[in-house]
Structures are given as structure tokens and as C-alpha cells.
Amino acid sequence: MEAFINDSLNLTLYGPNKITSNLIKKGFSINTIKKSLDIIPFETWSIRCSKIVDKKLKSLKNGSNRAIIGKLRVDLINNGYDDVYFSEILNNIHVDDTKSMEKEYEIIKTSYGKKDR
16 A cells, blocks of 8 residues: 555655545555555645646636636546645636637627627
């Protein structure tokens, strides 16, 4: 079990919930898993969340600030993290969404402009 946890920490960006889920599937008890994961410091999980956010932000260029933060939140939860690890990171993100808002405005403007004629 310790080897699996170390491999997950070194080779993946899985969070504690995903690691726990994978270990339960392998037949380990939840109590022994929790004891092993409790040794890992909170900062380690936060740093891993930061890496995921940085990586994902590079690919999420279009969309509003709210939509991008929503996508990041879903991605972090799917990777096995709880809000306590990433809420502060997401609160400090601000994406300049003026271009996407202008683009959306132009689309709406042209679609309604055609209906008036």
C-alpha cells in the first residue's frame, strides 16, 4: 500500500480521494488507508492542486472567469481533491474575460439584428 501511495504521489496528480478509491478497489481497509494518507502534509496536496490549475489554465483560454473556475473545480474534484485543498487557489484566479464577453455580445447582437428585419 505504501508503494502504491508513493507511486501515486510521484507519477500522478491524483488527490487523496482518488488514491483512497483506488486502494479500496485493491482490497485495503479504509482505516489503514486514512492512517497512511494522514501522514502526507496539507501543503503537499495544495501544491499538487496548484500544478493542476496551472496546467489546466494553459488549455482553458476561452470563456468567462466563472466558467473557467467551474471547469477547474470539476477537474480538481474528479482528480480526488476536496474544496479545502483548492478553494483558496481558485479564489485568487482572475482571468481576463473581456474578449470572450465581446465575442459573445457580437454573436447575440447579430442574431437579434437579423430577427428585426
